Amino acid sequence: MSAQHVVKPYILAANGSKLQMKFELKDMIRLKTMLSSNLGSVSAEFTFFTDKYGSKIKLKSRAKLKVLCQRCSAEIEIKVPVASEVLLVKTDAELEKLSDETDAITAGDELSLAELLEDELILAMPMLPKHDLVECQARQYIKDAKAEDTHRPFAKLENIWSN
Secondary structure (H helix, E strand, O other): OOHHHEEOHHHHHHHOOEEEEEEEHHHOHHHHOOOOEOOOEEEEEEEEEEEOOEEEEEEEEEEEEEEEOOOOOOEEEEEEEEEEEEEEEOOHHHHHHOOOOOOEEEOOOOEEHHHHHHHHHHHHOOOOOOOOOOOOOOHHHHHHHHHOOOOOOOHHHHHHHHO
């Protein structure tokens, strides 16, 4: 974690600050295990502000990540947009008091923006990344599987229910 990516979030929120930063994928330890290539970087915009609920961070980013297609195992580049707003709380006790709908994180006097972005990218990634079927190398097998006659042992019961 780079020291330049560690900020004092409550001071930035009180001042209404906005930061634009670039992060290297190779430095995102947890995210890079999900990627087929960790070359490149991600730009992100952090807007700090305070409202009636407390100090917040609005994060916007759009990453292009290389992963393996879950159909054909070939590399694919996916776009992962991130647009989130999180409430900052100082203690876990404060966090526990919030409703489940509130997106909040525990942040002390310092916060790693790299870790926050990495968390949000992981959450925004598709669970099963895959090519469009037209582009996928496995498309011939999928079409063949659909073309086969499927044995439907309960198909006759459909007639009973419809009468």
